[in-house]
Amino acid sequence: MERAGPMSLFSRRSPRSPEYPRSPEYPQPAEYPEHPPQQYAEYPEYPEHVRPPHPSPSPRPRRSPRPRRPLEALRSLAPGRGLWPGRRADRPVSAERIAELGLLPRERQNTGRPAPAPELDRVVAAARAGDWRPGADLLAATGEEWERRTAVIGELAGAARRNDVWLQRWRSERPEDPGAAAVQATAMIDLAWEIRAGARGGRMSPEQSEGFFRILSRAGQDITRAKELDERDPSPYVADIWRGIGLNRPHQEMHRLWGSTVALDPYHLSAHRSALQYWSARWHGSRDLAFSFAERAGLAAPPGLLLSSLWLLAWWDHRPADADGRAFREREVMAAVDRLHEDASAADPGHPHLAEIRHVLAYFLVRQGRAAPALEQFRRIDGHVGAFPWTESPDPVAEYCAFRDLAINLSHAR
Template sequence: MARLLPLLVIALGIFFWYRSRRNAAGRPGSAASSAPGLSKEAAALGFLPQDRQDTERLTHDPQIDGAREAAEHGAWEPAARAMAAIGRDWERRTALVIALAHVAAEEDAWLTAWQAACPGDPGAAAVRARSTVFLAGKLRGSGYAKDTSAEQFEAFHRVLLRAREDIALAMELDAEDPSPHVSDLWAGLGLGYPHAYVDELWAEITTRAPFHFEAHYGALQYWCAKWHGSEELARAFADKAAAGAPAGTLLPALRLIAHFEHLDRPLSAKHYRTPEVAAMTDAVLADLPAVRPDHPRLAEVRHLLAFFLVQQKRHAEALEQFRAVDGCVGSLPWDYFGDPAKLYCDYRERAVQGAK
């Protein structure tokens, strides 16, 4: 019997180990229960797994996506048609310019063909202006200044100066379009425009489109401490924009962005649970019903809301935002971190489990 006792202990150990593994496999979020980043509960709600989250795209927009995909295949005509169809809808026009400019910064033969076929086309000129800004950023790289070579900095500034020429031409070809002015804001981040110049530029933008979200986002970046302002200037800019905005502009979200941009530990929950931040979150939620469904930045604001709401343990409200944006995670706040799809799915899972 004494000789059988060790065997019995081993057998019992194997039994309990197997049972614990089997029970773990049935728990939400375990690797055995479903695909990575997808618990059984999340799957039942129709959410997509981590490997099906598009980290390059903010949202699905058939009009903008179609023009961009055609440009990626070398055809400019769909881009020109989309530009004409959007017309003077400045928010969507700027979004289309940005989407096409990203393509042109990688390969611009299709844009060169567009400009050759339609000399003086203001839409093509606006795309060219923003693409040159993107090209400058590509040449510099995304590393910290200490990790960036003198050659990279030289190319960055040289191309940004060329971008100013492209921007000036786009402004001349369509004096009403704010998108070249928005491109100038982003050029100013790299060239270090003085505050007085940006104030003048901002007056030009708001004369054309006083509640343009994309323009406000670019200006907020300029006023952040990491660029050419400070936390106080960024918050003041966001407060002023949000206070004077009509419903449906998404501008109350600028306060959340300014808050997020100036956190030393952006994933620490304590930064999101003050009464002030909760009130800022509520103001954005209150603005959503008035926002047009095709607003090109609506998805990003929903992503930001979902993040803030999870941090505030308002899981049911966060889950509503996750339902609206699942599948595209190329957005604040996820793309500020190394693995945006994983972080997104982790926070989504917190909402799923917390809302039960």
């Protein structure tokens, strides 16, 4: 996606640092004890997977990861498989072969989105031109498709970050429109995190820190207003989760917010993805809390809702720095990829995050040496590379094409 705000499923956040100033609202999260598992009775009406997470063994200790290059990935795949760099698998695939497979050349890969989204392109273009009505109409048309609604709100919020004149006109002309309020709340949260993402070396300057916390504090009233205007919509709660991450909200308060969120939509993927960030060791939890949360959500969700992706996200965020092909091929990681593959196969083709999941599958399947299913995913997503993990690279197109070439070569080298 073009936007990289908090609601992006696979956006990467700067790790916590003791040198980051604390929020004046919640000065030091360590002062608040963890919510003990026996207090689940506070949430008797919710299914088990939405109760406060408790520690469970996670597969690997956390270390700071480093980016992997395609050739490194190949070297980790090659031993024991008869494939070595310089032999077959690492050779660029010819343009003729790419065309034979029905794939697109490098120069035709779109870096803006993970998949075609003409409807979103249309409303974002209209908003940037000053016309808020197409976006308002699209939001109204989403009805109670909450995942889709959250995605549309995120796109419009991304447009408002650059210029919000159209949004303020919308709010002025329709002060009771819950869509406008939700976009405003999300745009404020995105703006705050954009300030933090711009910190050099992972440290915010005093000016950045002041701006970050000031905007997050102001966003509270926008979030409250959005919740009041549509009490059914979980989208403002997703924004509130990210506000809580930034303001170092203690565990007890996050539990209460989470209970309210899943009461509206128990399997909202964007909400779960955001909450997983809160419970990760990077922010206010631990690897055990993150894996516990991910496992519970994945096991409880019906097929096709893509919540099985949470376990892989937890693994990715807590993987060791020296994770090579062997780490990707560990039994539990292989099983998690299988579950996600089944989940994606059962998903509604119109799910707003299905394409992003297919990009993740393509990457993991190549890393695991499973070329045929990887190539199947590449065929489904080819032409758009604006998604994790390719966007982790300075050159997403080159990264994508390198892994695609690996899948093609490996699938024809056996």
